[in-house]
Amino acid sequence: MMLEVKNVTKVFYSNKYEDLTALEDVSLFVAKGEFVSIIGPSGCGKSTLLEMIAGLLKPTSGDIYLNGQSITGKKGNTAYMPQKDVLFPWRTIIENVMIPLEVQGVKKAKAKQEALSLLPAFGLEQFADHYPEMLSGGMRQRVNFLRTFLFRKELMLLDEPFGKLDALTKMQMHKWLLKILEQLKQTVLLVTHDIEEAILLSDRIYVFSSRPGKIKREVVVTLDRPRTQEMITSSAFIEIKKQLFDLLKTD
Ligand SMILES: Nc1ncnc2c1ncn2[C@@H]1O[C@H](COP(=O)(O)OP(=O)(O)OP(=O)(O)O)[C@@H](O)[C@H]1O
Ligand SMILES: [Mg+2]
Structure with missing residues (x-):
């Protein structure tokens, strides 16, 4: 398996503030060539998880493996695009x-x-x-x-790359990304707030609960590839959208 996150918990300890559990017992994987998304409410630890995979932060407990080797707390193994x-x-x-x-x-x-x-x-x-x-x-x-x-790097970590863009620009970027990913054949782990973006781009989606972030459900997106924006209006797409919406609206 390319990426394996095993039972990762992250607690931010502080003298001044209350200790804060950002993530609790998160396990997930990404296979070679897959496009996987993480979707969840603001503050559920998505960026924290990506920073741990990138090796910029160390989990409080749990381990992270890339191609079977532990990369827990080690930088330089993945290509990380931060939220800012x-x-x-x-x-x-x-x-x-x-x-x-x-x-x-x-x-x-x-x-x-x-x-x-x-x-x-x-x-x-x-x-x-x-x-x-x-x-x-x-x-x-x-x-x-x-x-x-x-x-x-064989694994790209993208933290809300289109988060701040307007709807129309975002649509153009999705179209562009779908095309370029066909050529690059990159393995990607994407963090997003956007339900349609997650469905359009992903092979699988991990839905997180609010803080402390835990995996609520894994959703497999069975839409054919190559994907096109027109698929957004298909009944299969709308079915998955409804499923994700129901998962995200309840906590
Ligand atoms: N360095 C830090 N020290 C203390 N607390 C932190 C630190 N980094 C993040 N947190 C806390 O951890 C929690 C998760 O933050 P994180 O940025 O991972 O959320 P997120 O899911 O990426 O949110 P958003 O969708 O708004 O980007 C938040 O409550 C945040 O305040
Ligand atoms: Mg974030």
């Missing part, structure tokens, strides 16, 4: 995109060439020398996504 925009404002788009290649020790000229060659697929070819502030929200998220992809 992490582009450097003083670097141009191409300079931002090159960062993971430079980290991997690729020479500057070669890194630039490789990054430039990928810009068209991400709809960014005319913006190589622009600064992040000159881009729209959707474009910035594509830059963030491309940069995450260039870490060249």
Whole structure:
């Protein structure tokens, strides 16, 4: 199994505030080539879980495995796109995109060439020398996504990549992501609030309860691939949507 999260609990201890259990006994898996989503209410520990998988936080108990090896508390094994925009404002788009290649020790000229060659697929070819502030929200998220992809890890962790976008831009991004994922064949674990987004993109969805986050249900999305936005109106889609809605509205 590519990713296995086993009985992970996270308690934030504090002298000043009450101890807070963010996640309780969470176990989940992601197989190679799968697109899996986590959906749940705000504050149920979704970002905390992704930070633990990325190795930036250590679980209070439980373990995390990648291809059978423990990666609990270890950084650098996954490509993690945090919830907040992490582009450097003083670097141009191409300079931002090159960062993971430079980290991997690729020479500057070669890194630039490789990054430039990928810009068209991400709809960014005319913006190589622009600064992040000159881009729209959707474009910035594509830059963030491309940069995450260039870490060249087999598992991508995406924390609400479209959370702040308006509905129309979000729709365009879904269309784009479905297309690019067909090409990249990446394994993805996505965190989202958005029921339709989770269904449209995922093979499976883990539904979390509110804090302390626990897995309430695993929902398998049986819609055919390639997926298209038109599927949103199909009866199969609406059936899953209703199921998720019922799971999320009760606690
Ligand atoms: N470093 C920290 N120290 C103390 N408490 C924290 C810390 N990080 C997160 N928490 C708490 O853990 C809980 C889960 O937070 P988290 O950010 O993981 O939620 P989330 O599900 O990602 O929410 P959202 O959907 O709003 O992004 C929250 O109550 C939060 O206040
Ligand atoms: Mg979050």
